[in-house]
Amino acid sequence: MSFLKKVCTLTAAVSVTAMLATGAAQAKNFKIAVGDSGGSSQEATGLGFKAALEELSGGKHTATLFLNGQLGSEQDTVNDAAIGTxxxxxxxxxxxxPFSPTVGVFSLPYVILSLEDAETLTQGPIGAELTENTINDAGVRIIAWTYTGFRVLTNxxxxxxSVADLQGLVIRVPKNEIMIDTYKSWGISPTPMAWSETFAGLQTKVVDGQDNPYTTINAMKFYEVQNYVTEIRYIFSIEPLIVSEQVFQELSAADQEIILEAGKAATAASAQFLRDKEAEIKELLVEKGMTISVPENNEQEFIDLATAAVWPKFYESIGGVEKLNAVLAAIGRDPVSQ
Structure with a gap:
């Protein structure tokens, strides 16, 4: 029995009983904005959520995925969810x-070093605390976590x-201060660019490169406009599924429980997708003509420059150095000195 089936089976009886007790609520088709295209880790999470939602609700509720940023840029969708549209x-x-700065702890370079680290952090007390912060700060609730893998550099x-090899390249990054400052620590000034504009930017040579996980590089067909991959692995890409807190609070208690349980199933589906597909996708990209390089000395030059320059700068925004140390302790790493 799959993990998704186990989650659904264990929770279905509780959910159905709760629905009967509170009365039949109105059926709903949840609209889900998805930044990436078909075949991506984001799509795998969305499909996992949809399948669990339908099963747990006995077919009452469903969801529709709008891929490739059809409903707006990723940051725009946070605003739209916050106001309930x-x-x-x-x-x-x-x-x-930008809307809930404390979640930036997951974007600090070289904090998360494996999928297992990501699962420990997101599914434990730290993930729960960041979810509460996001509700309070941004009016959205994290209900599932997508594990997309390490962001690798393409150009x-x-x-x-090496860091020296980066010089002269124009690299696209999201409009995120942590990521911008990471590249600055390596001696270049990256170009912030919306995700929806990135493929065209690469195609027209406005930018030379970008970084994203292997699954995203493949799903977005970046191999058509990029030749080289470097496994810098500076950020493990975590991509949450958020629900409008306004929409969530309008649901019955039973339906809220269904949403949360479907989110757990979607999180498990995402982790399994990454474990099943990443190595296969990496081989496919080589077949498509991409050359993969590994940095000299296991990235130590990249690590030393980024952690020294970037971590201290963002202690305050993530809630203090003690918050970073709590994250490091949770995954068995030594604290930074205060």
């Missing part, structure tokens, strides 16, 4: 950070194996 959005955590010009 959009039900849900699947987006990169760095696009939530159209040359292999990159």
């Amino acid at each position: 959009l039900d849900m959005s699947l987006l990169a955590i760095n696009n939530v950070t 159209s010009k040359k292999p990159v194996e």
Whole structure:
């Protein structure tokens, strides 16, 4: 029995009983904005949520995914969800950070070093605290976590194996201060650009490169406009599924429970998708003509520059150095000195 089936089976009886007790609420088709295209980790999360939602609600509720930013930029969808004009959005955590800065702890370079680290942090007390912060700060609730993998660098010009090799390249980054400052620590000034404009920017050579996980690079067909990959792995990309808190509070208690349980199933589906697909996608990108490089000395030069320059700058916005140390302790790493 799949994990999704187990979650649905364990919770279905409770959910159905609660629905009977509170009366039949109106059926709903939840609109979910999705930044990425078909075949992406975001889509896998969305489909996992939809399947669990339909099963747990006995077919009463469903969801429709609007892929490829059809409903607006990722940051725009946070605003739309906050005011209740959009039900849900699947987006990169760095696009939530401007609205709820404490989630930026997950975007600090070289904090999360594995999928297991990401699961521990998002599904434990730290993830719960950040969810509460996001409700209070932005009016949206995180109900599931997408694990998209490490952001790796791509470019159209040359292999990159060292910080020196980065010089002269024009790199697109999201409009996120942590990511911008990380590249600055490596000696270049990146170009902030909306996700919806990125493919065209690469195609027209406005920018030479960008960084994203392998699953996203493949789903967005960046191999058509990029030749080189460098496994810098500076951020493990976490992409939450958020629901409008206004929409959530309008649901019955039973339906709220269904949404939360479907979110857990979607999180599990995302982790399994990454485990199943990433190596396969990496091989496919090589077949498509991309050359993959590994940085010299296991990225130590990149790590030292980024952590020294970026971590201290953002202690205050994430809630203090003690918040970072709590994250590091949760995944068995040494604290930073205060």
